[in-house]
Amino acid sequence: xxxxxxxxxxxxxxxxxxxxxxxxxxxxxxxxxxxxxxxxxxxxxxxxxxxxxxxxxxxxxxxxxxxxxxxxxxxxxxxxxxxxxxxxxxxxxxxxxxxxxxxxxxxxxxxxxxxxxxxxxxxxxxxxxxxxxxxxxxxxxxxxxxxxxxxxxxxxxxxxxxxxxxxxxxxxxxxxxxxxxxxxxxxxxxxxxxxxxxxxxxxxxxxxxxxxxxxxxxxxxxxxxxxxxxxxxxxxxxxxxxxxxxxxxxxxxxxxxxxxxxxxxxxxxxxxxxxxxxxxxxxxxxxxxxxxxxxxxxxxxxxxxxxxxxxxxxxxxxxxxxxxxxxxxxxxxxxxxxxxxxxxxxxxxxxxxxxxxxxxxxxxxxxxxxxxxxxxxxxxxxxxxxxxxxxxxxxxxxxxxxxxxxxxxxxxxxxxxxxxxxxxxxxxxxxxxxxxxxxxxxxxxxxxxxxxxxxxxxxxxxxxxxxxxxxxxxxxxxxxxxxxxxxxxxxxxxxxxxxxxxxxxxxxxxxxx
Numbered sequence: 001x002x003x004x005x006x007x008x009x010x011x012x013x014x015x016x017x018x019x020x021x022x023x024x025x026x027x028x029x030x031x032x033x034x035x036x037x038x039x040x041x042x043x044x045x046x047x048x049x050x051x052x053x054x055x056x057x058x059x060x061x062x063x064x065x066x067x068x069x070x071x072x073x074x075x076x077x078x079x080x081x082x083x084x085x086x087x088x089x090x091x092x093x094x095x096x097x098x099x100x101x102x103x104x105x106x107x108x109x110x111x112x113x114x115x116x117x118x119x120x121x122x123x124x125x126x127x128x129x130x131x132x133x134x135x136x137x138x139x140x141x142x143x144x145x146x147x148x149x150x151x152x153x154x155x156x157x158x159x160x161x162x163x164x165x166x167x168x169x170x171x172x173x174x175x176x177x178x179x180x181x182x183x184x185x186x187x188x189x190x191x192x193x194x195x196x197x198x199x200x201x202x203x204x205x206x207x208x209x210x211x212x213x214x215x216x217x218x219x220x221x222x223x224x225x226x227x228x229x230x231x232x233x234x235x236x237x238x239x240x241x242x243x244x245x246x247x248x249x250x251x252x253x254x255x256x257x258x259x260x261x262x263x264x265x266x267x268x269x270x271x272x273x274x275x276x277x278x279x280x281x282x283x284x285x286x287x288x289x290x291x292x293x294x295x296x297x298x299x300x301x302x303x304x305x306x307x308x309x310x311x312x313x314x315x316x317x318x319x320x321x322x323x324x325x326x327x328x329x330x331x332x333x334x335x336x337x338x339x340x341x342x343x344x345x346x347x348x349x350x351x352x353x354x355x356x357x358x359x360x361x362x363x364x365x366x367x368x369x370x371x372x373x374x375x376x377x378x379x380x381x382x383x384x385x386x387x388x389x390x391x392x393x394x395x396x397x398x399x400x401x402x403x404x405x406x407x408x409x410x411x412x413x414x415x416x417x418x419x420x421x422x423x424x425x426x427x428x429x430x431x432x433x434x435x436x437x438x439x440x441x442x443x444x445x446x447x448x449x450x451x452x453x454x455x456x457x458x459x460x461x462x463x464x465x466x467x468x469x470x471x472x473x474x475x476x477x478x479x480x481x482x483x484x485x486x487x488x489x490x491x492x493x494x495x496x497x498x499x500x501x502x503x504x505x506x507x508x509x510x511x512x513x
Contacts, residue, residue: 044119047130050138057112057145058214062278064105065371066292069304071100071156071490072441077469078310078434079443083303089490091473092481096494096509103157103493106149113146115166136200143195144215147188148223148373154181154188155230155445158489161503162187177502178492185231192224204251211251212270212370213279218244218253222275222374225382232453234386241383244275244376255376259408263334263341266354269370273377277370286366290355293367296439298356304439306343306350309469314338314350317435321408334361336408342438352439372440377403381433388425389453393417396425403432423458426450430465448488484508 043049073079074090081087088094094101120138124130146164153160162179164187195201201217221243228237244253254272256262264271270279280288295304306314321336322329334340340361344353355369384399397417404411412428420428430446437443451462463482467475481487486508497505504510 044123044126046127047123047134047138050116050120050123050130050135053112054116054138054141057109057116057142058278060105060108060112061145061149062280062371063291064109065278065290066295067100067102067105068152068371069292069295069439069441071152072444073304073439074444075466076434076443076447077307077466079304079439080307080471081304086303087472090470092478092487093473094490096491096497096505098491101490101493103153103160106153107163109149110146110163111166113142113149114164116142117146117164118166133200136198137202140195140198140201140217140220141215143191144220144223147191147227150184150188151223151227151230154184155448156490157492157506159506160184160492175500175502178504182231185227188227189224192220192227195220196224203249209270209279212274212277215276218247219276219374222379225379226374229382229385230449232389234389237386238383238390241379241386244379245383253376255380255402255406257402257406259336259406260334262337262406263354263357263359265372265375266369267358267364269372273375274370274372275374275376275379277372279370281366281368286368289367290369290371292371293355296352296355298351298363298367301349301351304352306352306438307469308471310434310438311350313431313435314343314438317407317409320410324408324410337406337436342435354439377406377436378433378442381429381436384429385426388422388429391422393420393422393425396429400425400429400432403436407432407435423461426458427461451488 070081070086070089074081074086075092080090085098086100088098089100116138120135120142124132124135150160150162158181159178161176162184163176196217201215201220202211203217205211205214205216221240225237225240225244228234228240245255247253253275256264256271256273261271265273270277280290294302296302318329318335318338321327321338322333325335327333327335329335329339339345340353340357342352342354344351344357356363356367358364380399380402384396387393387396387399394414394417397412397414397420401411417425430450433446434443447462447465450465451459463479466482467478470478486506489506489508491506491509492503497503505512
């Protein structure tokens with residue numbers, strides 16, 4: 001029974017699903033599902049085999065996209081679900097047995113990354129064409145994939161098992177306990193720094209879609225900025241934001257400042273502003289549908305919908321833009337980033353449109369929109385947060401105005417910005433992030449960050465944001481639940497608790513106490 005339990009637990013932390021090593025091109029990975037095989041001595045003999053495992057990591061991250069969207073949105077009050085299982089998360093009544101608490105996909109990505117980090121250096125002795133520059137580029141991608149998954153895990157579960165070594169054989173003991181979020185954030189930063197130190201992380205790939213669909217140095221800068229913002233290391237956050245915003249490379253990511261260019265982020269996608277996007281289609285095969293189209297169908301409201309408060313906010317913004325531009329709003333209007341772009345309004349129905357339409361307002365032939373992990377607009381607003389938290393209100397307002405002006409909104413007057421206090425500026429930044437990144441899996445993390453900063457100085461304000469947006473739960477209930485710090489995070493999956501005696505449940509969900 002002991003061995004049986006160990007193997008069951010391996011299914012989470014040590015499962016290694018290797019992509020078939022017969023791939024003829026690294027472009028083919030987008031179409032091929034990984035096949036089951038354990039790491040053996042017969043593997044890890046060529047750079048192509050390293051690339052195959054790495055591509056399996058990307059594939060598994062792609063599989064996780066619906067979960068990434070739901071984790072990042074359902075508790076934030078902008079998007080709500082019609083699904084009973086998913087409503088448990090937005091209602092703060094979720095139990096450890098809820099299927100949406102599963103983090104299996106992310107730990108699979110971590111497993112692939114760990115395998116590449118551990119085994120790839122040894123391939124050089126077997127493949128004399130595996131140059132150090134290529135090895136280090138592969139390692140940079142693996143470090144990013146591992147670090148990004150851990151940051152998402154920290155934002156959702158806070159304390160989780162930190163696994164940095166691959167499964168080798170049954171002698172490995174992967175019955176391990178949780179590591180603190182502080183320790184995991186340190187590992188995330190270390191991974192980013194290690195990836196960047198060699199200088200091998202690519203700035204651009206020879207195949208166009210890979211420049212956005214695979215990890216670059218820009219993606220590592222963005223992830224590092226994100227981790228530093230989360231851990232309230234604001235000066236370092238600003239430094240990494242500036243590595244993107246002040247870059248002079250010919251093929252650097254660039255903010256699209258023209259209002260009319262906003263929709264190109266999603267159609268055709270892979271725009272200049274994109275930093276890292278999870279892709280489905282490529283020039284080789286443009287007709288692969290993404291795996292979250294059912295959440296946001298093109299002809300009706302889907303499982304995930306705009307909340308009442310979100311509808312009020314987007315209508316208010318659209319009205320301001322229309323006034324500023326002297327436009328008359330219709331159902332088909334493209335008004336800033338809202339009507340006809342972020343969403344389409346048909347009577348009283350609001351369809352999330354950014355993932356559905358083409359450049360002339362029709363439903364795209366294939367619902368194959370990329371899922372954008374990082375883009376330059378987010379870097380601008382990350383830096384604005386860091387500037388506001390260090391007292392630089394004029395600089396924060398200047399950054400926010402880049403977003404407001406592109407959206408067609410009136411910029412914040414500089415003489416007013418000088419009078420803003422920290423709270424007013426941060427709430428303006430978070431409002432812009434909510435509108436800019438609707439349905440992109442960001443909102444809950446911004447509210448959670450706000451609830452944690454300055455020794456929880458703004459906890460009540462963050463709580464008010466949650467209550468204001470939530471339309472399926474009683475406000476008094478939410479207040480009572482979120483008095484417990486642990487309730488702001490998800491429970492660890494019950495199956496893992498049962499198979500790992502060293503793994504302790506989030507105290508709020510621990511039925512044994």
